[in-house]
Amino acid sequence: MSAYDAIISGLKSNLEYLSACGLREIPVLHSAGRKAEDPSPCEGCALKGEAVEPFPCVGAGRSEVVFVLGRPDVGSGGPFSGEDGALLEKIITDGMKYKKEDVAVCYAMRCASGEDEKTIVQAASSCAGLLMEDIRRLRPKAVIAMGPIAALSLTGSSDVKDLRARLIEKHGLKLIVTYGPDVLVKRPEFKKDAWADIQIVLQDLKK
Numbered sequence: 470m471s472a473y474d475a476i477i478s479g480l481k482s483n484l485e486y487l488s489a490c491g492l493r494e495i496p497v498l499h500s501a502g503r504k505a506e507d508p509s510p511c512e513g514c515a516l517k518g519e520a521v522e523p524f525p526c527v528g529a530g531r532s533e534v535v536f537v538l539g540r541p542d543v544g545s546g547g548p549f550s551g552e553d554g555a556l557l558e559k560i561i562t563d564g565m566k567y568k569k570e571d572v573a574v575c576y577a578m579r580c581a582s583g584e585d586e587k588t589i590v591q592a593a594s595s596c597a598g599l600l601m602e603d604i605r606r607l608r609p610k611a612v613i614a615m616g617p618i619a620a621l622s623l624t625g626s627s628d629v630k631d632l633r634a635r636l637i638e639k640h641g642l643k644l645i646v647t648y649g650p651d652v653l654v655k656r657p658e659f660k661k662d663a664w665a666d667i668q669i670v671l672q673d674l675k676k
Contacts, residue, residue, distance in 0.1 A: 528573020539618030616649025
């Protein structure tokens, strides 16, 4: 499959996902508490001017669980595209027994650009307000932060190994930090730990 075909396939998958959530058109959303005329948080971002399109948070109007990923890949069709996306879908459907449309997936860093650590930290900081607005709008019972960028945005620390394996209460949310799908694809030996983290969330949701 060519890179072009992979992008088209990913976009098709993401549109089907949005359709399953009940969306019949792609709306222009302005998060709660922000007016359409308000300055974009991108104005102060380190990546401003790189001509990249921000990825929205996708999911139903209210979701029991919100997954927060680090950032989209360049040319990505959405959170369920590629090998990483297939693994995320498997975690949701096979592991947690949810349908894809029953959860929401957000990116801590909304655009697929920037490589050096300083730029990534600055960009994630610029996006943090948008992320929290989306999470509050979705009103989840639990948030699963996958990977160091997501962890940094929600906890102030990117040390996944130190943060994982326990529920963290922050910003009025129940949060767990675990490894990102990209790491789990490259380091399958971490899947056992990631699944243990997911099970902590599932046990708490049963209470």
